[in-house]
Amino acid sequence: MEKIRLDKFLASQLNLSRSDAKALLRSGSVTVNGSAVGKGEFTLDAAADAVAVNGTPVVYKKYLYIMMHKPAGVISASKDPTEKTVIDLLPEALVRPGLFPAGRLDKDTTGFVLITDDGQFAHDILSPRRHVPKNYSVWTQRRLTEAEEARFRGGMSVGETVFEKAGLSFAGQEPDTGRFVYSVTLREGRYHQIKIMFAALGAPLVRLHRNSIGGLTLDPSLQPGESRELTEEERSAIQNN
Numbered sequence: 001m002e003k004i005r006l007d008k009f010l011a012s013q014l015n016l017s018r019s020d021a022k023a024l025l026r027s028g029s030v031t032v033n034g035s036a037v038g039k040g041e042f043t044l045d046a047a048a049d050a051v052a053v054n055g056t057p058v059v060y061k062k063y064l065y066i067m068m069h070k071p072a073g074v075i076s077a078s079k080d081p082t083e084k085t086v087i088d089l090l091p092e093a094l095v096r097p098g099l100f101p102a103g104r105l106d107k108d109t110t111g112f113v114l115i116t117d118d119g120q121f122a123h124d125i126l127s128p129r130r131h132v133p134k135n136y137s138v139w140t141q142r143r144l145t146e147a148e149e150a151r152f153r154g155g156m157s158v159g160e161t162v163f164e165k166a167g168l169s170f171a172g173q174e175p176d177t178g179r180f181v182y183s184v185t186l187r188e189g190r191y192h193q194i195k196i197m198f199a200a201l202g203a204p205l206v207r208l209h210r211n212s213i214g215g216l217t218l219d220p221s222l223q224p225g226e227s228r229e230l231t232e233e234e235r236s237a238i239q240n241n
């Protein structure tokens with residue numbers, strides 16, 4: 001049972017203002033279980049009752065879970081007075097109030113960003129105690145020595161900060177750019193963490209891309225800036241790792 005007022009239901013599910021939802025109700029085009037309802041204060045069970053607008057069902061989704069391929073140049077925030085945010089890139093059909101990026105990538109970092117309005121889910125995957133792994137590709141101008149790789153893997157100290165053990169493997173050298181590519185897996189997510197770790201080794205990174213969160217990999221068919229909803233299986237794959 002999920003009791004909710006009809007005007008609130010329409011506003012949240014169709015991304016309408018409360019006054020636009022009321023206007024829609026006044027127009028007589030909304031039905032609940034087949035009967036026309038014009039009053040916003042009508043209370044329905046969102047999980048069981050069938051709502052339609054002009055005969056088209058409004059599929060109820062309590063929360064949205066969206067995978068985005070973040071391009072460089074946008075920030076991981078909900079709104080910003082000057083910068084373009086990941087929320088600004090969402091297609092209209094996926095926009096609704098309360099969406100936010102669950103975890104941040106730097107402005108110049110590309111790759112998988114998860115966007116949701118489910119605060120508990122976000123908290124669960126971001127909580128340092130859960131240790132949900134995140135995998136990145138890292139590009140540098142120089143190859144690390146074995147000793148440097150061991151330092152990175154073993155839990156590096158940089159100044160006052162002690163990072164946890166991290167996964168690191170050499171993935172190859174790009175023939176066209178000569179840059180060295182590493183696969184890095186972190187189970188914590190500190191501000192600028194990978195940049196700080198590589199800079200501390202004297203091999204500053206030149207590009208950073210997130211491939212996966214938990215057991216879910218960025219859909220390769222999503223171009224930078226594109227996004228889509230997750231399936232239920234994909235959502236649970238994030239936590240199964």
Ligand code: URA
Pocket residue numbers: 104105106107109191192193194195196208
């Ligand atoms: N580490 C960084 O330095 N930047 C990111 O965006 C993510 C991890």
